[in-house]
Amino acid sequence: MQPSRPVQAAAPGTVTPTHCPYCALQCGMGLARAGEGVKVVERPAFPVNGGALCGKGRTAPAVLSSRVRLTEPLVRSHATGGLVPATWEEALDRVAEGLARTRAAYGADACGVFGGGGLTNEKAYALGKFARVVLGTSQIDYNGRFCMSSAAAAGQRAFGVDRGLPFPLADVARTGCVILVGSNLAETMPPALRYLTEMKDNGGSLIVVDPRRTRTAEQADLHLAPRPGTDLALALGLLHLVVAEGHVDEEYVAARTSGWEEARAAAMAHWPEHVERITGVPVPQLRETVRRFGAAEHAMVLTARGPEQQAKGTDTVGAWINLCLATGRPGRPLSGYGCLTGQGNGQGGREHGQKADQLPGYRKLTDPGARAHVAAVWGVDPESLPGPGRSAYELLDALGGDVRALLLMGSNPVVSAPRAAHVEQRIRSLDFLAVADVVLSETAALADVVLPVTQWAEETGTVTNLEGRVLLRRKAVDPPPGVRSDLDVLHGLADRLGHGKGFPTEPEEVFDELRRASAGGIADYAGITYERLAAGNGEGVFWPCPEGTEGTEGTETAGAAGVPHAGTPRLFLERFATDDGRARFVAVAHRGAAEEPDAEYPVLLTTGRVLAQYQSGAQTRRVAELNAAAPGPFVELHPRLAARVGVADGDPVAVVSRRGRATVPARVTAGIRPDTVFMPFHWPGEGRANVLTHPALDPVSRMPEFKVCAVRLEAPG
Amino acid sequence: MTSHCGKGPAPRVVVVGAGLAGARLAARLGADALLIGEEPYAPYNRVLLTDVLAGRLAPEVIALPAPAAHLRTRAERIDRAERVVECADGSRVPYGTLVLATGANPVLPPLRGLFPPGATELPGGVHAFRTLDDCLALSAAVTPGCRAVVIGGGLLGVCAARALADRGARVVLAQQGDRLMERQLDPAASALVREHLTRLGVEVHTECRVRGLRQHDGAVTAVELADGFVLDTELTVLACGVRPRVGLARAAGLDVRRGVVVDDALRTGDPRVHAIGDCAEHASRTPCLAAPALDQADALAAALTAPESARPYAGTRSLTRLTLPHAERPLDVAAFGEPDARPDDDVLRLADATRGTYRKVVVRGDRLVGGVLLGDLAAVGALARAWEADEPLPDDGAPPLHLLTHDGGH
Structure with a gap:
C-alpha cells in the first residue's frame, strides 16, 4: 500500500506562512527555504504574535533535522528483544495484528488509544473515529486531560461551552485589570506577554497569583503567593470581599446568571482572615486585589495550569469564574474569564473526539442526538458507538489489566503522566504497544512497533489556538523519506482491520468530514474551509462558525445576508450557551490537597515548566540551543529551606515522595515560599519530576494533582 | 423540615448546634447528617456579625451553605441509652453518631442591677x-x-x-x-x-x-x-467573654469540665458522642475561636467519612486576627501566644510611628512564644507558618527577621 501523494511543498525561494509547532498561541511564522532545510522568518501580519517568536519557535526547524528524527519504522525483534528497522508493511501488519489479536482475545475495550493535544484537528478527529468505528473501543483519551481539562469542565459548567478564551487575546491589552492565576506566561508563552505589558502601559493593573516569584510575577503590580493547592480558597476570599466591599454587579447577576445565593453563601464561609490562614496571603493584599479588580471598568481573570492541575481543579476554576460573574464580567466587552490553554492544539484536540466522553463538535458521547448525528456522518449504526471510557490517568493505570494493547499518538506519558514510574510499569506490562511519533521518545522506546510520522512543517492541517481561532498550518518541506503522516497510519491500520473506506489521508478531505460531524455542535466548524483559512493574512476563523449566512443566536457575528458566517471572536455578548442562556454560579468550598505535608514529608512540591523546554521535552531536548539554555532538571528551593536541608546552590539533592525519588541539582532562590519546592517536569531519568507527583483525580475533569504533593528533601551523603 | 421519629432511616450523624462548627461539619457530611439548631435562621457565619452590625453586610448575606437536613428546634435532652435526641418541638431524633456543637454563651458579668430580683431576661437597653x-x-x-x-x-x-x-x-x-x-x-x-x-x-x-x-x-x-x-x-x-455551653452534655452524664471533654478523636467518653467547636474541651483547652472550631469540624468530618486514613486532632495553633475596616485606613492586627516577654526572652521589635505599624516577636530559647503584627501584615504568612508548625528556629545566630519582614519568601 502506498501513502498518498503529498501536497506539493513550497517551491524554493518562497515563504510558506504557517504556525509554530509548540504552544497554544500558535504564533504565525513563515518558513523559507534555506539550503537543504528551512529557516524561520517573521510573519508580522498575523495578529496573535505580530511576528514575535520565542526561542522555541525560532529554533523549531531543528526538530525537522533527520539527525534527531525517526525515519524508518521499528519493530521489536523476537530474537534480541531490541527495536530493529522494518518496512512499513511489516510494521503496520504487526500493529493491526496486535490490535486484532487483543480484541479477539479480550474484547474491544481491551484495545486502548491515547492521543495528544499536539495533534492537528484532522488527526484528533480521525483518531477518535478510528477508536470508535474500527476498534469499537470506549478506551480512548489523551494527554490534554493533563492540560486544561479542569478549565474545560468549569467553563462548560458555568457557560455551557468551553473555549479557552471567549475573546481575542488582543482584548487583554485594552482591559483595565487582569488577575493571572497560575500562569508563568513570560516563560511558557513569551509572545503573549506583550498584551499584559500593553495593558499596564494603558494604565491597567496586573495581579499575578503564583507560589513562585516567576518572571511573570516580576511584571505584576501585585503578586499574591498562595500556598500551593489553595487557589480555591483565595478566589473564595476575594469573592467574600467583593460582597463586603459592595462590588457585586447586582443588575448583571439578576439578569444574566443563576445560582448566586448558593455561591455567595459558600464565599461567606470563607472570610478574609480565614482565607489568609489557608493561603498565607495577607488580607491587605486581598483587599488591594479586590479594590483594583472591582474598580476597573473592564477586568479579566485568566487561569492556567496552576489552579487547574489539582484534584479540585474544576471547583478552583469555578471559584474564579464566580468572581468574574459576581462582578459582571463575562459577556461584557474587554472582560471575562479565560483559560490559557497550553498545548499547541489543546483547544482543537479536545473538540473532535479523542476525549473519552466526546464526539466531534464538542458533542457529548452520552447524548443520543449527538450519537445519531455523528454516526450518520460516519455511516455507522448509532448503537455501534461505544459509551464513554476511562480518563487519561485511569486508562494508563488500567494498562496491562483490562486494557492489553495500546495505540499511542503524539504523547509521552512516561515523562508527562503523574506517578510516572508506576505509569511506566503499566506501559511495560502491556501485551502490545504501538507508538506513532516523530522522535524516539521515552515512551516510544518501550513500544513493540514505532511508526515514524510527519510533523508540523512537513504536513498540512488545522489547529485551533487558545482563542478558539482555527488556523491552517501548511506544509513547507517534504518529510524525510520513510516517514508517513498519522492520517496515513490510521488509513493503513483501518484498511488492515477491514475499514478500507472512511479514513482518507488528505487532511482537507478529513477536515471536510470533520466540518459535517461538527455541524450544529458546540464547536461548530461547518462554515470553515481550507480556502477561508488560507485567505488574507491567514488570521483564521473563530468557532462557532456554522455553515450558511445566519448568525448564531447569542453570539457576536458579522454575518450578513449573502456573506458566509464570519465566525465568533467574542462569545456570550447576548447570552450564554446554557439552556436558559444564563451563566451558572457553582457553589464551591475549599478542601485540602489530596496529600498534605506531615512530619515524614513536610514540604510541598509543585511542578511546572521552563522557558526553553516544552512539555515532556521530546522535541525541545533535541534542539542544541534550547538545551544549552535549559540543560537539565533542578529543584528550586528557598535559602532557609536549603539551610535546613544542608544543601547549597548547585548541590545534588534528592526529592522524595511516597511514589518515588528524583535527584537533581538544587537551585536556591528567595523567589519561592520556604514551605514549597518547584521542579520542572521536562526531563526523564534521575530528574523525572513526575515520579513524585500524586495521581489523585479531580472528580469532574479527572485531572491529576500535578501541582501539589508532599515531599521531603535529602542531602546526599 | 422533617422530623425523624421512626419515619425512614435515621441520618447517620446528628449534629446539635448550627454554628460555624456544626454547619461546617454538616456541609462536609452532606446527606449523611442532620443538623439541629435552635435559632430560627439558616446557619450563618457568626464571625461576620460585626459586619452586619456595622451595616457593611445585610443579615441575609451572611448565611452559610444550607445543610442537607436541618431541624430548627432546641435539643433538650439526650437519651444515650436509646440514642435519641429529644427536642423542644416534641420530635425525637434517633442518631447513629451524635455530635455536640452547642457553642458558647456570653458571660454575663455580676453587675448590680443587671438582674433585679426575679428577672431572668436582660433588662431593656x-x-x-x-x-x-x-x-x-x-x-x-x-x-x-x-x-x-x-x-x-x-x-x-x-x-x-x-x-x-x-x-x-x-x-x-x-x-x-x-x-x-x-x-x-x-x-x-x-x-x-x-x-x-x-x-x-x-x-x-x-x-x-x-x-x-x-x-x-x-x-x-x-x-x-x-x-x-x-x-x-x-x-x-x-x-x-464567652463560656462553653455544656448543659445538654452534663445532663446526659458526659464528662464536662470547662467544656465537654473530648479526646484526640474528638470523642467524649461515649464513643457514639463527639463534641466540636466552642463547647468542646480538647487537651484542657476551650479556645472558643473560629479556627479551632473549623479545624475540629474538618477533622471529625474526615474521621467519620474515611476512618481508616483519619489523623488524630492535635489541637489548633492559629493567630488571633482582627481587621477593623475603614475606608482609607483599615487596621489589621495579628497576634499569637504570649504578648509580654519574660526577662530572659529575646524580643525583636520594629515600630514605625509615622506609618502606625508595629511588629514584634518573642523568642524563648529556640522557640517562638508570642508575637504581634499591627498595620503591616506582609509577614503574616511566614509568622503564622512558624507559629503553627512550632519548629525550632534556625540556630545560625541571626535574629529571625523574616518573621517580621517580607523577605521575598512570602
Whole structure:
C-alpha cells in the first residue's frame, strides 16, 4: 500500500506562512527555504504574535533535522528483544495484528488509544473515529486531560461551552485589570506577554497569583503567593470581599446568571482572615486585589495550569469564574474569564473526539442526538458507538489489566503522566504497544512497533489556538523519506482491520468530514474551509462558525445576508450557551490537597515548566540551543529551606515522595515560599519530576494533582 | 423540615448546634447528617456579625451553605441509652453518631442591677452580642448620635465598639484591665488599637470597672463605674467573654469540665458522642475561636467519612486576627501566644510611628512564644507558618527577621 501523494511543498525561494509547532498561541511564522532545510522568518501580519517568536519557535526547524528524527519504522525483534528497522508493511501488519489479536482475545475495550493535544484537528478527529468505528473501543483519551481539562469542565459548567478564551487575546491589552492565576506566561508563552505589558502601559493593573516569584510575577503590580493547592480558597476570599466591599454587579447577576445565593453563601464561609490562614496571603493584599479588580471598568481573570492541575481543579476554576460573574464580567466587552490553554492544539484536540466522553463538535458521547448525528456522518449504526471510557490517568493505570494493547499518538506519558514510574510499569506490562511519533521518545522506546510520522512543517492541517481561532498550518518541506503522516497510519491500520473506506489521508478531505460531524455542535466548524483559512493574512476563523449566512443566536457575528458566517471572536455578548442562556454560579468550598505535608514529608512540591523546554521535552531536548539554555532538571528551593536541608546552590539533592525519588541539582532562590519546592517536569531519568507527583483525580475533569504533593528533601551523603 | 421519629432511616450523624462548627461539619457530611439548631435562621457565619452590625453586610448575606437536613428546634435532652435526641418541638431524633456543637454563651458579668430580683431576661437597653438575634436587636436600637457603652475591651468589645461607631453612635468602651485586648496584645500594640478607636470617636476607658447599671422604667439608662463616675447610656453591650455551653452534655452524664471533654478523636467518653467547636474541651483547652472550631469540624468530618486514613486532632495553633475596616485606613492586627516577654526572652521589635505599624516577636530559647503584627501584615504568612508548625528556629545566630519582614519568601 502506498501513502498518498503529498501536497506539493513550497517551491524554493518562497515563504510558506504557517504556525509554530509548540504552544497554544500558535504564533504565525513563515518558513523559507534555506539550503537543504528551512529557516524561520517573521510573519508580522498575523495578529496573535505580530511576528514575535520565542526561542522555541525560532529554533523549531531543528526538530525537522533527520539527525534527531525517526525515519524508518521499528519493530521489536523476537530474537534480541531490541527495536530493529522494518518496512512499513511489516510494521503496520504487526500493529493491526496486535490490535486484532487483543480484541479477539479480550474484547474491544481491551484495545486502548491515547492521543495528544499536539495533534492537528484532522488527526484528533480521525483518531477518535478510528477508536470508535474500527476498534469499537470506549478506551480512548489523551494527554490534554493533563492540560486544561479542569478549565474545560468549569467553563462548560458555568457557560455551557468551553473555549479557552471567549475573546481575542488582543482584548487583554485594552482591559483595565487582569488577575493571572497560575500562569508563568513570560516563560511558557513569551509572545503573549506583550498584551499584559500593553495593558499596564494603558494604565491597567496586573495581579499575578503564583507560589513562585516567576518572571511573570516580576511584571505584576501585585503578586499574591498562595500556598500551593489553595487557589480555591483565595478566589473564595476575594469573592467574600467583593460582597463586603459592595462590588457585586447586582443588575448583571439578576439578569444574566443563576445560582448566586448558593455561591455567595459558600464565599461567606470563607472570610478574609480565614482565607489568609489557608493561603498565607495577607488580607491587605486581598483587599488591594479586590479594590483594583472591582474598580476597573473592564477586568479579566485568566487561569492556567496552576489552579487547574489539582484534584479540585474544576471547583478552583469555578471559584474564579464566580468572581468574574459576581462582578459582571463575562459577556461584557474587554472582560471575562479565560483559560490559557497550553498545548499547541489543546483547544482543537479536545473538540473532535479523542476525549473519552466526546464526539466531534464538542458533542457529548452520552447524548443520543449527538450519537445519531455523528454516526450518520460516519455511516455507522448509532448503537455501534461505544459509551464513554476511562480518563487519561485511569486508562494508563488500567494498562496491562483490562486494557492489553495500546495505540499511542503524539504523547509521552512516561515523562508527562503523574506517578510516572508506576505509569511506566503499566506501559511495560502491556501485551502490545504501538507508538506513532516523530522522535524516539521515552515512551516510544518501550513500544513493540514505532511508526515514524510527519510533523508540523512537513504536513498540512488545522489547529485551533487558545482563542478558539482555527488556523491552517501548511506544509513547507517534504518529510524525510520513510516517514508517513498519522492520517496515513490510521488509513493503513483501518484498511488492515477491514475499514478500507472512511479514513482518507488528505487532511482537507478529513477536515471536510470533520466540518459535517461538527455541524450544529458546540464547536461548530461547518462554515470553515481550507480556502477561508488560507485567505488574507491567514488570521483564521473563530468557532462557532456554522455553515450558511445566519448568525448564531447569542453570539457576536458579522454575518450578513449573502456573506458566509464570519465566525465568533467574542462569545456570550447576548447570552450564554446554557439552556436558559444564563451563566451558572457553582457553589464551591475549599478542601485540602489530596496529600498534605506531615512530619515524614513536610514540604510541598509543585511542578511546572521552563522557558526553553516544552512539555515532556521530546522535541525541545533535541534542539542544541534550547538545551544549552535549559540543560537539565533542578529543584528550586528557598535559602532557609536549603539551610535546613544542608544543601547549597548547585548541590545534588534528592526529592522524595511516597511514589518515588528524583535527584537533581538544587537551585536556591528567595523567589519561592520556604514551605514549597518547584521542579520542572521536562526531563526523564534521575530528574523525572513526575515520579513524585500524586495521581489523585479531580472528580469532574479527572485531572491529576500535578501541582501539589508532599515531599521531603535529602542531602546526599 | 422533617422530623425523624421512626419515619425512614435515621441520618447517620446528628449534629446539635448550627454554628460555624456544626454547619461546617454538616456541609462536609452532606446527606449523611442532620443538623439541629435552635435559632430560627439558616446557619450563618457568626464571625461576620460585626459586619452586619456595622451595616457593611445585610443579615441575609451572611448565611452559610444550607445543610442537607436541618431541624430548627432546641435539643433538650439526650437519651444515650436509646440514642435519641429529644427536642423542644416534641420530635425525637434517633442518631447513629451524635455530635455536640452547642457553642458558647456570653458571660454575663455580676453587675448590680443587671438582674433585679426575679428577672431572668436582660433588662431593656442591654444587649449581649453573640447571636444574629442579638445583632439585629442592637442594630435596630442603634441610632446616629445615641449613647452606647460597651462593657469589655477584649476582641469582641473592640469590634462591637467599632461597629457601633460606624453606625454613628457615641460609644464609650469600658475595659476593666489596663489595656485593650490584653490577652493578645502588649501595651504598645494595644495603644495603637486604642488610637485607632479614638480616631473613630470611641471613648476608651481602661482600668475602668463597671459596678452596676441604673434602670429607669425597665430600661438601663446609665452605667455606674467603680470610681463613682456615671455614664448615661441608651445602649449597653456586654462583651465580657464567652463560656462553653455544656448543659445538654452534663445532663446526659458526659464528662464536662470547662467544656465537654473530648479526646484526640474528638470523642467524649461515649464513643457514639463527639463534641466540636466552642463547647468542646480538647487537651484542657476551650479556645472558643473560629479556627479551632473549623479545624475540629474538618477533622471529625474526615474521621467519620474515611476512618481508616483519619489523623488524630492535635489541637489548633492559629493567630488571633482582627481587621477593623475603614475606608482609607483599615487596621489589621495579628497576634499569637504570649504578648509580654519574660526577662530572659529575646524580643525583636520594629515600630514605625509615622506609618502606625508595629511588629514584634518573642523568642524563648529556640522557640517562638508570642508575637504581634499591627498595620503591616506582609509577614503574616511566614509568622503564622512558624507559629503553627512550632519548629525550632534556625540556630545560625541571626535574629529571625523574616518573621517580621517580607523577605521575598512570602
